[in-house]
Amino acid sequence: MTPASETFELYSIYPYSSSYGADATSLSLTIPGEVNQATSINDIVGVSDFMLGRTSYADYDAEAGAYTTEFWHPLAFLKFHIDCSDCVYADAVLKSLTMTANVAFVGSVNVDCIGGTVTSTAVGDAGKTLVVNFPNTAVASSAQDAWVAIKPVDLTDANCQFVLEMTNGQKVTFAVNPAKVFKASHQYLLEFSDIDTKIAQKKGTQTYVDLIGRSGGNRANCYIVNSGGYYRFAAQKVDKSNVFAGSQPTTDGYKAYWFWCSGASSFISGVGIGNSGNINFRVNPNAEGNASIVLMDPSGVIVWSWHIWYSRTDPLTPTHYVYTSTYTLAKRNLGALSDDGAGGLYYQWGRKDPFPASNSSGSVFNSAVKIDGHGVSFNGLTSVNAAVTPDAIGYTISHPSTILYGSTYHTWITTEDQANNAQSLWSISASTKTNYDPCPPGYMVPISSNAWRDNFTAANVNFDEGGLTFDDGNTSSYYPASGYLNGWTFTNTEGYIRCWTATLSATPAYNAHMFGRSLFCKTSDSSISTTEAARSQFGMPVRCMVKP
Numbered sequence: 001m002t003p004a005s006e007t008f009e010l011y012s013i014y015p016y017s018s019s020y021g022a023d024a025t026s027l028s029l030t031i032p033g034e035v036n037q038a039t040s041i042n043d044i045v046g047v048s049d050f051m052l053g054r055t056s057y058a059d060y061d062a063e064a065g066a067y068t069t070e071f072w073h074p075l076a077f078l079k080f081h082i083d084c085s086d087c088v089y090a091d092a093v094l095k096s097l098t099m100t101a102n103v104a105f106v107g108s109v110n111v112d113c114i115g116g117t118v119t120s121t122a123v124g125d126a127g128k129t130l131v132v133n134f135p136n137t138a139v140a141s142s143a144q145d146a147w148v149a150i151k152p153v154d155l156t157d158a159n160c161q162f163v164l165e166m167t168n169g170q171k172v173t174f175a176v177n178p179a180k181v182f183k184a185s186h187q188y189l190l191e192f193s194d195i196d197t198k199i200a201q202k203k204g205t206q207t208y209v210d211l212i213g214r215s216g217g218n219r220a221n222c223y224i225v226n227s228g229g230y231y232r233f234a235a236q237k238v239d240k241s242n243v244f245a246g247s248q249p250t251t252d253g254y255k256a257y258w259f260w261c262s263g264a265s266s267f268i269s270g271v272g273i274g275n276s277g278n279i280n281f282r283v284n285p286n287a288e289g290n291a292s293i294v295l296m297d298p299s300g301v302i303v304w305s306w307h308i309w310y311s312r313t314d315p316l317t318p319t320h321y322v323y324t325s326t327y328t329l330a331k332r333n334l335g336a337l338s339d340d341g342a343g344g345l346y347y348q349w350g351r352k353d354p355f356p357a358s359n360s361s362g363s364v365f366n367s368a369v370k371i372d373g374h375g376v377s378f379n380g381l382t383s384v385n386a387a388v389t390p391d392a393i394g395y396t397i398s399h400p401s402t403i404l405y406g407s408t409y410h411t412w413i414t415t416e417d418q419a420n421n422a423q424s425l426w427s428i429s430a431s432t433k434t435n436y437d438p439c440p441p442g443y444m445v446p447i448s449s450n451a452w453r454d455n456f457t458a459a460n461v462n463f464d465e466g467g468l469t470f471d472d473g474n475t476s477s478y479y480p481a482s483g484y485l486n487g488w489t490f491t492n493t494e495g496y497i498r499c500w501t502a503t504l505s506a507t508p509a510y511n512a513h514m515f516g517r518s519l520f521c522k523t524s525d526s527s528i529s530t531t532e533a534a535r536s537q538f539g540m541p542v543r544c545m546v547k548p
Contacts, residue, residue: 027111028121031075031151034131037138038147041077041187074111074118075149076182080132082164083193084140088206088228090285091312092166094138097146097192099130101158105150105182106130118151118184127151140166143193152184164192169214170229171207172199208232208280215441220433221352222307222334222440224315228285230270232278235295235304237435242277243295243304253298256281259305260401261291262356267310268293279306288312288337290345290354292400305400307345307354307438311337316443318546319477327430327446327548331477333499333541334439341466343482343493346539348412349500349516350425352436353400355485355539383488386414386537393418393425403539405487410535411514419514422536426502430548443544449503449517451545452530456519463526467497481523485539497521498532498540505533519543 038044080097084090104120107127111118120127132146155178162174172195182188198204211223211233219238225231235243235256244254256279258268268291270282279293287310294305309315319331333344335354345354383403389395392404392414404412413419425436426445433444460472467480479499483492498518505515518540520532534540 027074029074029109029111029118031106031109031127031149033106033127033129034133035148037132037134037144039145041147044077044147044149073185074116074152076152076184077187078148078150078182079187079189080146080148081143081189081191081193082140082146083143083191084195085143087140087195088199088230088282088285089140089166089170089172089195091227092140092168092170092229092285093136094134094140094144095165095167096134096163097132098163098165099132099160100163101128101155101160103153103155103158104128105153105155109151116184120151136167150182152182154181156181162190162192166227166229168227168229169207169209170227173205173207174198174203175205176203206230208278210278212441218441220441221305221436221438222309224309224311224440225283226310226312226314228283228287230280230282232274232280233306235273235277235279237304238433238437239435241435244277254295254303256293256295259292259294260356261289263287263289267291268308281308283308283310290335290356292353294400302398302400304397305353307335309335309440316440316544319475327448327451328546329446329451329477330443330544330546332543333480333482334544335541336480340478341480343480344541346482346485347438347500347542348403348539349504349514349534349536350422350436351396351412352438353396354438355401355403357482386412389414403485403488403537405537409514410537412537413514422514423504428502433547438542439544442547444547445500445502445542446545447502449501449505449531451501452519456528456530458526458528461521461526461528463521463523465495465523467523468521479519479521479543482541484534486535486537495523497523498534499543500534500540504536 082094082097104122104127107120107122109118109120130148132148134144138144157177160177163171165171174192178190180188195204199206208230211231212219219236219240221238223233237243254273256271256273258266258271261268267284267287267289268281269284271293272280273295274280279295281293289310291308292305293308294302297303315332315336316330318328332339332342335345336342343357345357347354383405386392386404386406389404392412396404406412413422425434427434427437428447430447437444439445455472456470460470462469462471467478470477470479479497481493481495481497483490483496484498498520501517503517505517514536515533516536518532518534520529521527
């Protein structure tokens with residue numbers, strides 16, 4: 001005899017917390033407002049548990065000896081598809097996607113398993129925010145999918161916002177309401193792609209990463225970026241003074257541009273100065289290099305410039321102690337793009353602005369450097385006799401791409417008065433970082449003329465054709481042979497290792513040629529001098545020191 005058709009109520013819920021009503025026809029359910037990335041529905045609810053709510057025993061199958069069943073799920077499912085593979089964030093890693101609305105769609109709900117209704121019991125702002133967390137493998141260069149379950153809801157006019165955040169601090173906000181009402185037992189696709197176009201059309205709003213805030217509030221003449229995105233920094237000197245006229249930012253008539261950039265094309269674009277006194281710029285993804293950003297006053301004179309160092313790996317990992325283990329040096333030269341073999345940029349002693357590296361001895365400058373004039377009066381990277389510059393320090397600020405040299409005293413300083421005060425350009429005090437220090441926040445030019453004295457010995461140094469490796473048994477670091485720059489002539493780029501310190505060779509007098517102290521090593525005879533005197537007009541690499 002065929003049993004009569006009956007209806008039973010069966011409940012299964014996973015991984016959500018739940019409790020059954022006294023009459024077994026209702027269910028209190030909590031939909032989590034923070035979840036980890038799920039790439040399929042099965043990641044949200046297991047196949048065997050994908051049956052929450054009313055189960056109807058309808059037709060009897062005599063051959064199978066069982067009733068057929070129909071399942072009803074009270075929640076709606078969303079699939080977020082995020083494709084950043086062809087946008088400014090392509091070399092980032094996704095951190096989270098946050099969805100907010102003015103209507104509750106997660107949190108505590110009551111499910112009427114007979115009537116099929118789901119009612120939110122959230123109070124106030126509860127239940128109006130959902131955060132999807134991504135693992136550290138969620139690279140933006142590949143499309144990422146995330147599944148979530150939400151309460152069936154109408155969000156077509158709910159002031160919805162979606163904030164996509166990367167692990168490097170980049171964010172982009174989309175203010176868009178879903179086009180459909182989300183119904184129970186249905187699946188919906190929300191796609192975030194072509195992000196650059198959406199930002200350009202103001203359908204997505206980017207967040208500028210504050211490079212000063214990321215550095216604990218420290219200002220510098222060099223800032224490091226590790227990936228594509230949008231960045232900003234205050235147009236201020238190391239001592240936090242503005243580079244504008246007056247004590248308050250007055251940006252009327254001021255303009256900011258990228259000045260020169262290494263590589264096949266500029267990785268910097270969209271440079272501008274805001275009313276708040278911040279310089280904003282965009283960094284293209286999947287590139288590395290160095291660039292200069294300048295700020296010009298209304299008359300077109302450069303009032304200050306900053307170095308942007310784009311390295312996709314951390315370029316300043318502290319590696320070894322020097323000078324009685326008191327000071328720690330970075331792993332690579334300032335501006336270098338790798339730990340092995342890259343010489344970095346060149347600096348005249350006491351100057352804050354870098355000069356691009358050479359490909360070989362004798363090159364006037366690296367041919368890969370791109371120049372962006374934008375009304376600036378210069379014909380590229382040049383050299384000028386310091387004798388024609390009565391204010392050498394002021395001239396270097398307004399001409400950051402110009403090498404100054406002296407044919408008589410071999411210094412870029414042009415007066416005895418300036419020479420006698422030159423020590424203040426780079427600091428020999430661990431407690432002070434000057435406005436002319438070229439290193440990034442938290443670092444400075446090594447302050448001691450004995451910077452490499454104690455540990456930099458034959459026992460800890462191994463030479464090869466391209467440079468030397470320092471290894472004291474605990475840490476190691478490579479020093480490439482980079483030679484020096486003299487009036488746009490690169491010399492001894494093979495076999496000679498040099499790095500500046502902040503110390504002058506003696507009380508700096510104009511007629512004493514203003515020699516600076518430096519590391520000097522030769523691969524040909526494995527010689528080491530840690531306090532070598534060098535003409536201040538020479539351009540040489542800098543190995544930054546952690547500021548104590």
